[in-house]
Amino acid sequence: MIQGYYFPHGSSRRLLASITVDDRGFLRLHDEQGALLADGRWQQLQISPRLGSTPRFLDFADGSRFETSDNDAVDGLQQCWRQERGYHLLHRLESHWRLALASVVVVAVVSWWFLTIALPYAASQVAFVLPASALDRSAELSLSVMERIALKPSTLDEARQQQLQGLLVRLLPQSPAYNYRLLLRDGGAFGANAFALPDGTIVMTDQLVALADDDRQLSAVLAHEIGHVEARHSLRQVLQGSVIMVIAAVMAGDATAFGDLVGGVPTAVMDASYSRDFEREADRYALTLLASQGVDSEHFAVLLERLAASHDQADDTDVNYFSSHPPTAERVAAARAF
Amino acid sequence: MSDNATSPAVTVVAKTEAPIRTFTFRFSGDGGEFFKIWIVNLLLTVVTLGIYSAWATVRTSQYFYGHTKLDETGFQYLANPLSILIGRVIAVAIFGLVMLAASFQPMLYGVLMVLAIPAVPWLMVRAMRFNLRNTAYRNVRFDFVGTYGEAAKVFLLYYLGVILSLGLAGPWWLLQTKKFFINNVRYGDHAFDCSCPTKEFYILALITLGAIIPVLLVTVLLGWIPVIGQIVIFLAYLSIFALWQSWVRNMLFNHTRLAGDVQLSSNVTMFDLAMLYAMNALLVVVTLGIALPWVMVRTAKFYAERTAVQAANLDRFTASQNQVAGSAIGDEVAGVFALEVGI
Numbered sequence: 207m208i209q210g211y212y213f214p215h216g217s218s219r220r221l222l223a224s225i226t227v228d229d230r231g232f233l234r235l236h237d238e239q240g241a242l243l244a245d246g247r248w249q250q251l252q253i254s255p256r257l258g259s260t261p262r263f264l265d266f267a268d269g270s271r272f273e274t275s276d277n278d279a280v281d282g283l284q285q286c287w288r289q290e291r292g293y294h295l296l297h298r299l300e301s302h303w304r305l306a307l308a309s310v311v312v313v314a315v316v317s318w319w320f321l322t323i324a325l326p327y328a329a330s331q332v333a334f335v336l337p338a339s340a341l342d343r344s345a346e347l348s349l350s351v352m353e354r355i356a357l358k359p360s361t362l363d364e365a366r367q368q369q370l371q372g373l374l375v376r377l378l379p380q381s382p383a384y385n386y387r388l389l390l391r392d393g394g395a396f397g398a399n400a401f402a403l404p405d406g407t408i409v410m411t412d413q414l415v416a417l418a419d420d421d422r423q424l425s426a427v428l429a430h431e432i433g434h435v436e437a438r439h440s441l442r443q444v445l446q447g448s449v450i451m452v453i454a455a456v457m458a459g460d461a462t463a464f465g466d467l468v469g470g471v472p473t474a475v476m477d478a479s480y481s482r483d484f485e486r487e488a489d490r491y492a493l494t495l496l497a498s499q500g501v502d503s504e505h506f507a508v509l510l511e512r513l514a515a516s517h518d519q520a521d522d523t524d525v526n527y528f529s530s531h532p533p534t535a536e537r538v539a540a541a542r543a544f
Numbered sequence: 545m546s547d548n549a550t551s552p553a554v555t556v557v558a559k560t561e562a563p564i565r566t567f568t569f570r571f572s573g574d575g576g577e578f579f580k581i582w583i584v585n586l587l588l589t590v591v592t593l594g595i596y597s598a599w600a601t602v603r604t605s606q607y608f609y610g611h612t613k614l615d616e617t618g619f620q621y622l623a624n625p626l627s628i629l630i631g632r633v634i635a636v637a638i639f640g641l642v643m644l645a646a647s648f649q650p651m652l653y654g655v656l657m658v659l660a661i662p663a664v665p666w667l668m669v670r671a672m673r674f675n676l677r678n679t680a681y682r683n684v685r686f687d688f689v690g691t692y693g694e695a696a697k698v699f700l701l702y703y704l705g706v707i708l709s710l711g712l713a714g715p716w717w718l719l720q721t722k723k724f725f726i727n728n729v730r731y732g733d734h735a736f737d738c739s740c741p742t743k744e745f746y747i748l749a750l751i752t753l754g755a756i757i758p759v760l761l762v763t764v765l766l767g768w769i770p771v772i773g774q775i776v777i778f779l780a781y782l783s784i785f786a787l788w789q790s791w792v793r794n795m796l797f798n799h800t801r802l803a804g805d806v807q808l809s810s811n812v813t814m815f816d817l818a819m820l821y822a823m824n825a826l827l828v829v830v831t832l833g834i835a836l837p838w839v840m841v842r843t844a845k846f847y848a849e850r851t852a853v854q855a856a857n858l859d860r861f862t863a864s865q866n867q868v869a870g871s872a873i874g875d876e877v878a879g880v881f882a883l884e885v886g887i
Contacts, residue, residue, distance in 0.1 A: 211617060213683030218732065218861040220617065220682055254620075257603060258577045260610035261618045271683040273617060299584045306580045309587040310834065316590045340648055347650045448643040452636055456597070 208283075210274030212243055225264075225272065231287045235272065244270060248287045255293035256281060258300065321450075321476060326483070329445040333438040338383055341404035341440055349389075349403060356394035360412050370415065373425050374408065377432060377495060382406070384435055388428070390415070398516045402431035404440035417512050426496055426506035433491030439484040443477075450476050481530040489537055493544045507541040510534055562856035571848035573611035575838035581607060582837040598629035608844055609679065615858055622685075623678040665695030676729060684863045690728035698724045715745040722796055732863045734803035740795055748791050755784055779822065786818035797851065806855040812847070820846050 212223035212235060227233045227248055235244040244266055252265035262280050264272040274280065284290060299305060360367065367390055374388045384406030393399050393411030400410040408431045410424070418424050434440070454473045493503050514534040531537075585600035602625045609621040646653040669690050676686040698720050706713045719742055726738040759780040766773040790812040797810035824843065827835040 215683070216863050217859070218682035218684045218863075219859045254606070257606055257610065258581060259572075259574070260607050263620055269683075296584070300581045303580065306583045309583040313583070313586045313590055320590075344647050344650055444644070444647040448640060448647075451643055452640050455639055456594075456632065456636065 208274050208276050208279045210272050210276065213271045215269035223272065227283055248283055253280065253284065256297040325446055325449055326480065329442045332445055333441040336441065345403035345405040345407060349407060356396050358392040358394055360390040360392055362390055362412055362415065370424065373421060374428050377425060377429055398513060400427050400431055402434040404435065406435050417516055418509060420505060422501050422505040423509040425501060426492055426509055429492035429495045430488045433488035434484065436491065437487055439488065443480060443484065446480050447477055478530050482532045485531050489540060493541060503541045503544040507538045510538050510541065564854055564856055567615045567853045567855065567858065569848040569851045570613045571611055571845040572613055573607060573841050573844060575841040578607060578841050579837040595629065598625040598632055601628055612844065612848060614681065614853060617682055620680040621678060622680060662696070665699050666692050669695050672725065682858065684732040684861055687730040687864060688728055689730055690724060694724060715749040716742050719745045726796065726800055730864065731802055732861045734861055736800055736802050738796060738800045740799035744795055752784065752788050755787060759784055782821055783814065783818050786821060787814045790814045790817045803861065806853060809852045809854065810850055812850045
């Protein structure tokens with residue numbers, strides 16, 4: 207006998223009731239006084255799946271409903287009269303502590319594998335299938351924004367500018383796939399800096415030029431920026447970042463599972479982590495390219511140290527999970543070990 | 545509990561003499577039990593590359609609805625996982641394309657963003673409708689009858705008023721949005737009615753603004769102390785947030801009635817809510833998210849214990865005649881764009 211509440215169709219009226227099922231699967235539902243309220247075959251009921259100790263809802267064909275917390279009795283009858291393999295298996299999965307703890311490990315490992323190996327790999331494959339010009343519009347826009355907020359015309363004289371342009375030309379591949387050009391600018395708020403846009407535009411600031419005491423140090427910077435362009439880092443960052451954003455949005459939108467606890471923090475951490483990986487990749491490209499032209503990797507190390515000193519971040523040896531660059535000490539050590 | 549009246553005369557007597565009772569909500573779920581459900585949800589979602597997430601959502605909702613009990617009867621979540629999956633696929637596709645457009649076609653992205661503005665009220669209405677139509681209590685479904693026109697008026701036109709008034713109309717507008725959500729909810733054939741006076745929202749806004757001044761002072765005075773200063777500042781801002789959230793909830797519930805005579809009530813205190821938030825944040829951070837199921841359960845318990853209904857009885861509500869389950873598309877698209885539609 208299953209005790210519970212009976213809700214007749216069409217209103218919120220509630221009656222204490224009980225269900226008995228005979229050995230042919232025929233059920234009778236009686237109220238407290240023993241009056242018969244409903245009957246029928248057990249197989250014809252619509253029964254909500256087992257979910258821990260959550261109450262079960264048994265729906266009759268006429269729209270009336272029976273609610274009970276006697277999950278075991280319902281399960282017993284279900285096994286007897288109807289095989290619902292899927293949800294039965296699911297409930298067994300959901301009731302084992304050892305399985306739950308093993309799941310924590312599996313979820314952690316698979317998530318880590320997806321985020322650090324599968325997604326970056328897939329993004330790099332897709333990035334090289336897309337046309338090289340995919341981000342040209344975006345590059346133009348970024349440059350015009352930066353010219354408006356910080357960059358000013360270079361104050362270097364014409365001869366010096368020609369020398370620097372020559373540095374770039376010597377580093378470029380035989381038949382470049384991108385329209386490489388070097389823009390020299392007064393950095394303004396950016397200070398000593400250099401960056402590459404996905405269309406092959408490399409911007410180097412006067413302040414960075416002043417920081418170097420040997421043009422081979424500037425060649426090292428240009429080689430690093432060419433590395434970003436050749437490996438299509440911007441495009442890969444866009445693709446990886448989009449996937450991360452979509453996952454985060456689904457998780458945040460699914461308020462029942464994650465609430466607003468997720469926020470933007472993991473997204474920012476992942477973006478920064480990908481960015482650090484790209485910096486390391488560009489460093490390796492630069493060191494290989496410099497070695498092929500007989501430039502000592504020490505020049506790269508020296509410039510990194512000077513840059514760090516000029517940005518007053520000499521003590522960034524701790525790994526900062528939001529930082530877009532690896533710690534300078536690590537990069538310098540990698541350059542000297544090359 | 546059955547007042548199964550057989551003659552009209554008895555019903556009349558019972559109705560006039562029935563004393564008003566207070567029914568408190570109770571959450572009967574258990575953190576450990578839900579943890580096992582939660583981790584299996586995550587496992588199957590990861591293994592099926594996200595497809596199971598629709599079933600995970602339904603199972604999570606069914607757990608929380610079923611264990612939320614009013615007068616010892618649970619609520620019911622009736623959404624079909626398959627319709628949630630379809631909605632989610634569409635939402636992810638749109639969201640992903642918009643994300644990519646932002647990078648590849650910046651101009652197109654700008655156009656899309658402008659076009660998205662009139663879609664926001666539509667998404668909100670659809671999300672509310674989907675969730676409420678798939679919620680039942682005592683075999684009677686809820687519904688949401690707010691229209692796109694009303695939503696557009698409240699969220700676009702009135703919002704314009706807030707901008708033109710330089711924010712002075714802000715508290716009034718906030719109350720209008722809350723009333724739009726509450727007053728369009730139906731339980732069967734019966735309407736909810738929120739009569740919260742605008743004055744109270746302005747008083748609360750003034751008190752909150754007043755409370756921000758000492759918090760700013762604390763920030764300036766203690767901000768330089770490492771760790772301790774930051775913890776104090778975090779708790780100070782948390783308190784302001786808890787002050788606002790608890791007052792708004794209490795005010796809205798305590799001014800809301802169902803079918804004219806069923807009074808809702810809420811008594812969340814600022815201190816309790818701030819403690820809940822602080823403990824939840826601590827638990828999640830210290831355990832790297834493993835404690836999330838316990839956090840969700842204790843949060844549900846917290847709100848249930850502080851929510852009640854005053855009524856003579858809960859037996860008299862009639863179901864609506866023409867109810868159809870809404871499609872999941874509005875809900876899931878709205879969900880993915882992370883729209884807050886909660887009351």
